[in-house]
Amino acid sequence: MTTWTINEPRRLPLDGAVSRLDVWLAMGRLNVVGTDGPPSVTVKAVGSKGLTVSLDDGELSVRHDIAPSKLRPIVGWWFFGGKRRYNAEVTIAVPTTAAASLTVISGSLTASGLRNGAKADVVSGSITLLGLDGQVHATAVSGSVEALGVGGDLIMETVSGEIVLGDSSAHRVKARTISGAVTCDLDNPKARDIRIDTTSGEILVRVPEDADLHVDLNATSGRVSSAFPQIAPMGMHGARYARGRLGAGTGQLSAYAISGNVSLLARPTEDFSEGDQA
Amino acid sequence: MSAVFSHGRLRLYLLKLLGGGPRHGYELIRLLENRFLGLYAPSAGTIYPRLARMEADGLVTHTAAGGRKVYEITEAGRAELAQRADELAALEAEIHASVADLGAVAEEMERGVQGSVRDLKKELRAAARQVQTPRTQEWKQWRAEWQRGTQYGAPTTPPPASPGTVTDVERAAELLVAEVRDAVARGRGTPDNLRVAAALIDSVRDQVRRLLGE
Numbered sequence: 337m338t339t340w341t342i343n344e345p346r347r348l349p350l351d352g353a354v355s356r357l358d359v360w361l362a363m364g365r366l367n368v369v370g371t372d373g374p375p376s377v378t379v380k381a382v383g384s385k386g387l388t389v390s391l392d393d394g395e396l397s398v399r400h401d402i403a404p405s406k407l408r409p410i411v412g413w414w415f416f417g418g419k420r421r422y423n424a425e426v427t428i429a430v431p432t433t434a435a436a437s438l439t440v441i442s443g444s445l446t447a448s449g450l451r452n453g454a455k456a457d458v459v460s461g462s463i464t465l466l467g468l469d470g471q472v473h474a475t476a477v478s479g480s481v482e483a484l485g486v487g488g489d490l491i492m493e494t495v496s497g498e499i500v501l502g503d504s505s506a507h508r509v510k511a512r513t514i515s516g517a518v519t520c521d522l523d524n525p526k527a528r529d530i531r532i533d534t535t536s537g538e539i540l541v542r543v544p545e546d547a548d549l550h551v552d553l554n555a556t557s558g559r560v561s562s563a564f565p566q567i568a569p570m571g572m573h574g575a576r577y578a579r580g581r582l583g584a585g586t587g588q589l590s591a592y593a594i595s596g597n598v599s600l601l602a603r604p605t606e607d608f609s610e611g612d613q614a
Numbered sequence: 615m616s617a618v619f620s621h622g623r624l625r626l627y628l629l630k631l632l633g634g635g636p637r638h639g640y641e642l643i644r645l646l647e648n649r650f651l652g653l654y655a656p657s658a659g660t661i662y663p664r665l666a667r668m669e670a671d672g673l674v675t676h677t678a679a680g681g682r683k684v685y686e687i688t689e690a691g692r693a694e695l696a697q698r699a700d701e702l703a704a705l706e707a708e709i710h711a712s713v714a715d716l717g718a719v720a721e722e723m724e725r726g727v728q729g730s731v732r733d734l735k736k737e738l739r740a741a742a743r744q745v746q747t748p749r750t751q752e753w754k755q756w757r758a759e760w761q762r763g764t765q766y767g768a769p770t771t772p773p774p775a776s777p778g779t780v781t782d783v784e785r786a787a788e789l790l791v792a793e794v795r796d797a798v799a800r801g802r803g804t805p806d807n808l809r810v811a812a813a814l815i816d817s818v819r820d821q822v823r824r825l826l827g828e
Contacts, residue, residue: 367716367717367720367721367723367724369716369719369720369723371716372648376716378716378717380717425717427716427717427720429716444724446720446723446724446727448720448723464723464724464727464728466723466726466727467647482727482728482731484727484730484731500731500734500735502730502731502734503730519734519735519738521734521738540735540738540739540742542738542741559746559747559752561742561745561746561747562745563741563744563745574752574756575747575752597742597746599738599741599742599745599746600745601738601741601742601745
């Protein structure tokens with residue numbers, strides 16, 4: 337096991353394979369990039385408390401060492417110079433196959449190119465995901481979750497913040513927010529299970545025209561609308577729910593909004609060979 | 615990021631990728647995306663016209679396999695690749711430099727995602743407005759459904775029964791009415807007989823009512 341203590345900005349090239357990544361930052365900005373190149377840790381800024389980096393049998397760990405007894409609420413950190421002590425800007429390059437577990441208490445987190453799943457937790461701040469695959473679980477308490485080009489099995493949760501998912505080929509999506517909108521653009525006609533929940537926010541979900549889904553849309557005090565004629569909104573006093581089947585109906589799409597509208601849209605199927613004549 | 619590919623360099627890079635073996639267009643897009651750590655993913659609308667032009671210039675050929683076109687480099691293409699080797703090396707170095715500073719890459723990535731997310735939200739919101747029922751029309755529907763006592767979206771006309779039977783019953787009833795009127799107008803039948811006939815019709819009406827589930 338090799339350990340480094342980082343007290344000033346520097347670039348740390350690593351030799352040896354990395355199969356797991358574990359990051360815990362109290363405050364700052366964390367970028368994780370999956371590459372085919374060698375692994376490295378680049379620290380652009382670091383607070384007075386420093387960072388500990390260790391590599392042990394393929395497990396790379398980057399953390400702020402704070403004893404649990406010293407953990408104070410975030411507000412306390414701001415009042416008592418948390419930023420001066422803990423603010424860090426870290427960029428980590430790992431192989432695309434590495435499994436990552438990332439935590440930032442206060443700040444932003446971006447992850448890209450990881451093909452073997454990732455767990456991203458942020459208490460206050462935003463999460464940005466690009467080109468991930470495998471089991472992806474992103475949780476924010478107050479902040480938004482934005483994801484593009486994510487495949488595999490995706491869970492996104494936030495309490496007060498927005499969730500946006502674009503160009504996604506994921507076959508399983510779970511998106512939950514208490515106060516915020518959910519926008520989902522799904523690319524995979526063979527998606528198996530899509531569940532979207534929001535308490536006070538709008539749901540916009542677009543699925544491919546040739547999707548095979550059982551659809552169940554519900555709005556308690558909002559309205560449901562659908563671009564598919566076979567899924568017609570119904571309800572006592574207004575369009576409150578819509579149920580129906582698209583294609584073979586092998587997958588399931590359910591969307592629940594308490595006080596917000598739910599809209600189901602159709603995504604035209606792109607045929608790549610059509611571009612040839614352009 | 616796409617600035618790296620000015621002045622026909624995308625064409626050169628596509629030749630280089632095809633130099634490694636036949637590929638279809640979608641694979642080429644994925645390879646480019648991987649080379650740029652996901653930062654630059656050209657669309658099909660960018661790649662296919664280039665390939666078509668390269669094919670017209672005789673640098674590549676294509677074969678259709680399973681509904682998709684697989685592109686392959688020709689001898690002329692290999693010759694151009696060899697001739698522009700220096701340019702290719704410079705391009706590779708530039709691409710390497712552009713993705714070497716991972717911090718900058720991550721920042722650009724974040725900006726890119728935020729931009730796409732904004733565009734996506736705008737697009738989907740506009741599409742949602744198209745499918746949502748306008749408020750005034752919705753109000754009219756609510757009023758109509760309240761007057762009818764039905765559900766929103768429920769069919770407004772009652773389900774048509776098979777037409778033949780309905781007309782038969784109606785014709786029989788009309789025939790009965792016509793005959794009774796005719797008999798009364800002609801002054802046929804005693805008051806007692808008329809009273810018996812009225813009771814008879816009443817009982818038939820009851821039976822019919824029960825039969826049709828009123």
